[in-house]
Amino acid sequence: MLIRRPGDILPSEITPKDVFLNRRQFMTAAAGTALLAGEAAAALKGIPSRYSASEQPNSRKEITSYNNFYEFGTSKEDPARNAGSLKTRPWQVVVEGEAGKPKTFGIEEILKLAPLEERIYRLRCVEGWSMVIPWVGIPLASLLKAVQPTGNAKFVAFETLNDPKQMPGLASRVLDWPYREGLRMDEALHPLTILAVGLYGEVLPNQNGAPIRLVVPWKYGFKSIKSIVRIRLQAQQPATSWNLAAPNEYGFYSNVNPAVAHPRWSQATERRIGEFLKRKTLPFNGYGDQVARLYQGMDLTRFF
Template sequence: MLIRRPTDIAPSEITPQAQYLRRREFMALAAATPLLAGEALAALTGKPSPFSTTEALNTRQQITSYNNFYEFGTSKEDPAANAQRLKTSPWQVAVEGEALKPKVFGLEEILKLAPLEERIYRLRCVEGWSMVIPWIGIPLASLLKVVQPTGKAKFVAFETLLDPQQMPGQRTRVLDWPYKEGLRIDEALHPLTLLAVGLYGEVLPKQNGAPIRLVVPWKYGFKSIKSIVRIRLQETQPPTSWNLAAPNEYGFYSNVNPAVAHPRWSQATERRIGEFFKRKTLPFNGYGEQVAGLYRGMDLQKFF
């Protein structure tokens, strides 16, 4: 038997320790049910998804070190520095309101609702930057169908964990805590809308919204709420954090729209993290073919 010495192994063949530990953590989470372990392995090895873009990925370093997560600070570097204190296990998500079968789900229960899959999505932020990220998760629709929304469920409201001890940014008044977001029910049930639990074949890093977050790829990034603990089905449009803070700057819908400028900057172009030159912003972040029909007949400058 040939035993290779460390000097025989190329650096490119060595899995970084942090990545190895993350993979072990993801597999440990998946092992909560034997049925999930194989699905998690498929996700780790790149289970194909028809929803994925073919654009080049941003690196894991870029994705995990340049973040908006005001619960851990307002600079892009703060979340990576401050989020590691967050306790993500055990974790529960309460789904309530206009539902025939409201339920409090453990994270392991959510992961069993549908096969995990990797989806490579563009994420466009309102500040003018974008990334391409290989998310791992399940459709939000898989969760909502379990609780059976009633005919009065026109909107879906989301809340992030409220815990200033773990989330030091919540000790400030930069926003009205907890962070709140919302979607129309048809947006929430759209197959592109994802509950993400991982990226790059690993459990979701804490600075990226662990242990479970929303990803709505045709909307600006702040709509993709992180560290979710409550989902409420309701008849009326829910208040959302950035709309409450600056209603003239951040609308409820927040669809990526190069024709609607932010009051303080244009949205017509964006800079992909890691690139020097800007590129044109695409309507609905390039997902118009899939989602434009949701807004047929709406004035997208008025309902921005």
């Protein structure tokens, strides 16, 4: 059976780390069988990824029942109710554009590119709420390097699946589908940027972006595109869904910046799901020591 843990205990305090990160066992789970095999080797307990936040993760219930995934509805509860229609196997991701070796990858091929890691990351949503989530994934850089970006590759564009039969929310006109996002190449190659395929030691739930999604922890949550089917390396800055829909509200960079207010609300504070009181929003979502150098010399009120 899949291991379910209470939200007040860190995954690394319960599951032997080498089992938790074992790619072959995780792929077995993706096929619908047990995540943890019985032949666990010697445990490396309590050693999180060096990129992990030290904060307590939200509970699995909170993480999987309060979501933004407009392809399954615009209320926070809609994705958990409606995403069961999404079929995540087989799944392919086309990687194309300015690449020496463009390729269409099966999800299993992607999992072979690098060891899976547990990354406990803060997530800050532009609406003013936040969570701490224990993701399982690999660096996006591992996938990009496999296709050998050319010297013209300055940006990385992403697309979500666009299938009305599986995604009832596509019937709405809230956005111009498919959902699109983008990063600068140096942002995409940064070691904090990951492709997540699981959380809390289990296969990624549909409502959280199964089977593979982007996680960029220093940017607002909508940058972390879900259910990815296409990645394109390109010379020009890509169009992104929310920037197209409301360019005065959602910029291309979308770095967490408490000093820049959204036109309709302040970004200076946030409410962590499960908490009553608000807390101050941290610049770059608390990852400034790792990423602020990427934006040296830029006016972050202009390039928001």
